Amino acid sequence: MQIGDLAQRTGVSTRLLRYYQEQDLIHPNRLANGYRDFDELSVKRVLQIRALLEAGLSTSAIRRLLPCFTGEGETLRAMSDPEMAANLAQELSTIEERVATLTEQAEAIRRYLEQAKSTSGSDHAST
Structure with a gap:
């Protein structure tokens, strides 16, 4: 085809x-x-x-x-294949590391967002 x-x-x-x-x-x-x-x-x-x-x-x-x-x-x-299992374990570990990093980044942005919501208009820096 x-x-x-x-x-x-x-x-x-x-x-x-x-x-x-x-x-x-x-x-x-x-x-x-x-x-x-x-x-x-x-x-x-x-x-x-x-x-x-x-x-x-x-x-x-x-x-x-x-x-x-x-x-x-x-x-x-x-x-069933031991080499493939090892490769999949490595891939899973890599993905879990990325998830942990993204979770940390999301938490940091969430903190900044909460700070931005609670900051009054007088706290803005002058330009």
Whole structure:
């Protein structure tokens, strides 16, 4: 199938499919006329990529981990693999660190907002 057909079947834009190809996540064949030719497995692969992106994984992490997943959409499951488990643990740790940082930043902004609400008009600096 051509890239437009894959886009229609997966709900992913052709631009994004080209990006997935650049990131070495999908691998179409090239026809003599230069068109990309995707097989049926490409549909499954794109749906797996979308699910893993929604989980917060980067395309580089997905490239390493994708061979260790089976199913698609709601049925996407990780296969038992110690190396993949270690990679997923590292990804989870990275995400948890980002969440902690964002929580700290949100708390700081919340404090500034409360201060701004309670500050009277006379406290503003002159220009």
